[in-house]
Amino acid sequence: MFESLSDRLTGVFDRLRGRGALTDSDVVEAMREVRVALLEADVALGVVKDFIAKVQEQAVGQEVLRSITPGQQVVKIVHDALVDMLGSESHSIDLNAPAPVCVMMAGLQGSGKTTTTAKIALRLQTREKKKVLMASLDTRRPAAQEQLKILGEQAGVATLPIIANQMPADIAKRAITAAKFGGYDVVMLDTAGRLHIDEALMAEMIAVRDIAHPHETLLVADCLTGQDAVQIAKTFAERVGITGIVLTRMDGDGRGGAALSMRSVTGAPIKLIGVGEKLDAIEEFHPKRIAGRILGMGDVVSLVEKAAETLDAEKAEKMAAKMKRGEFDLDDLAEQLRQMRKLGGMQGVLSMLPGVGKVKDQLSEAGLDDRMLKRQEAIITSMTKKERKKPELLNASRRKRIAAGAGVDVSDVNKLMKMHRQMADMMKAMSKNKGLLGKLAGGLMPGMMPPGMKLPPGFPPGGRR
């Protein structure tokens, strides 16, 4: 269903390979793809438009790094702009105010406020050694106050005793008084879920705010939210005023476009993300990760960056050109092995790609690690120049000689030859197939997958399903 942005752009830019700078019309065409990708990731339309206008301006005229394709270059520009817009700084809960510091939660029904209240309380208590009191002002949802109480017991965080039929504003007053007299550093107010257009409930929240004077007002929002994210965030920001956003359910497989929408319409930082139902499942927000996720491509951009830094552009171009013609000899293999090591070896490359944990495990189980890369290089070095150009020359006696020279078994040589043959075939196929990996740094990655090793289904995430 979803195509990753990289796949889309690679298609668009395929015929542009090798050109110097990104032209106006290239960029316009690419931006059409970016638009669809962002919409599929649930970024709100208005935000998409602004974003594209901004990126378009930046992209036109940029030189394309020689070792990557124009498509990858645009992905990088888009990615960097996303990171920029998501806010690069890391924010934590601001407790810089006289105790008890009040933190108020706000958000729609079911967004995760109560759970997040307990998570943050636990975090402040364990990490920052704060004494925290939690109070539920939710007098509406069945068993809401009970829920917070149970979570408090689970987390070992104090909760304000429940008094039946007390109104939210009165509970807030009681909570603050209790926090003052109880010597608490922080008092957290969980509130009932409310629609941003529910006038009565928004007024209630404003009344609570004016009593409690929260130092932090956190909008708790579901990261699976679609286009409505803008209206929700905007209204809460305008009516109640928010100092930060917490995105929940980031442990799902949503693309998280709401992060961009909410951040850009409110200007409020995304402070934390919820990554599960358990009370320790809360993390800091990393703009880079979210940007990659919105684009459906993990941390591929870091890989492209690194490739751009480390790879010898000339060589990569030359090799790519050869491979396009379907040529791939043992010198090429040796070169790839060297470049692979430069990128931090197989583990290094894999660790930058999303969703390959399983492959990594398989690799180490099979003893396919960086030592193997070196051994393979040694085998190729033991060959004559002619043999490297014409692998078919390698008969049994030549293989024996090479094995002796490299200090390995003949079976290792055979394995390498088999791998080379499979890679050469793959390269041929790859020169027709325009997948992201195929284009990456002149086709470096895919060829490096050892024989028989398959990428897991759904890889790269957000790729064709």
Place this chain on the structure above:
Amino acid sequence: MSEDGDKKSGFFSRLTKGLARSAAAFTGFIRRRKLDEDTLDELEELLLRADLGPHAVARVLEEIKASKFNAELSEAELKEALAKPVEELLRLSWKRFPFDPAKRPHVVLVVGVNGAGKTTTIGKLAQKFTAEGKKIVLAAGDTFRAAAIEQLKIWGERTGAPVIAREQGGDAAGLAFEAFERAKAEGADLLFIDTAGRLQNKTGLMQELQKIVRVLKKIDPDAPHSTLLVLDATVGQNAIQQVEVFREIAGVTGLVMTKLDGTARGGILVALADKFGMPIYWIGVGETAEDLQLFDPYQFARALVGANETA
């Protein structure tokens, strides 16, 4: 929605109030405009903002282009031209809930991601069927979330439906089995089984759901007779994965969309209807027991395009 809240601002209540006077009243007054590329762009934006997603939007626009391109239309006619193909797609999902009185009980498993509105929807359904004279039993199958059992018990009290529950942390499948047996013994017409919220990419949790289904089948191979997936109206494109995975793992037979009393338009239902044609039975429009309506493609389509809102 609070009693004294401004109900008119909600997207669905606005619809029911305003629809009658909308189209007809303004036709003729308002200047007509040509359905050209620019207008299509505007319509595209409207649909995108309603969460249809780029694919379904393209589908709908094609329809309009084919039938009405370059026509001179009033604002109301324009909205109608837009609503029509949306309605057509939604009709693919227009089916009645197949309540089977012979089952005694007709077992309904309610599933969905966290916080979507499962427990509340069960409360509303209990209210609805009780009012129709059916005997209802509820099963508190969310043994994970804090106070989830208490929450369902309160809904049981409100609607007069008995709630079968065990302690928190217990085995959900075991509870479901017990509830089925007891509902059967009591001659209940319907059994609604609440489940813990779970994201569809959590394999372990999805397997637990499968286990519930498996255990129910031990009593009746056809059970659960219905499996409802509850979707939150604010959800974006991820709903497609939700339907895909929950359908595969838990055999979802129909959908309920909650929280349509907000500003979210739930346009993902159009994409879902187009892709899966899965029945959509009810929509939730508030937090009280009465806030449940039958899904109606005509009404939904017009509300989605804002047929009664002045442009």
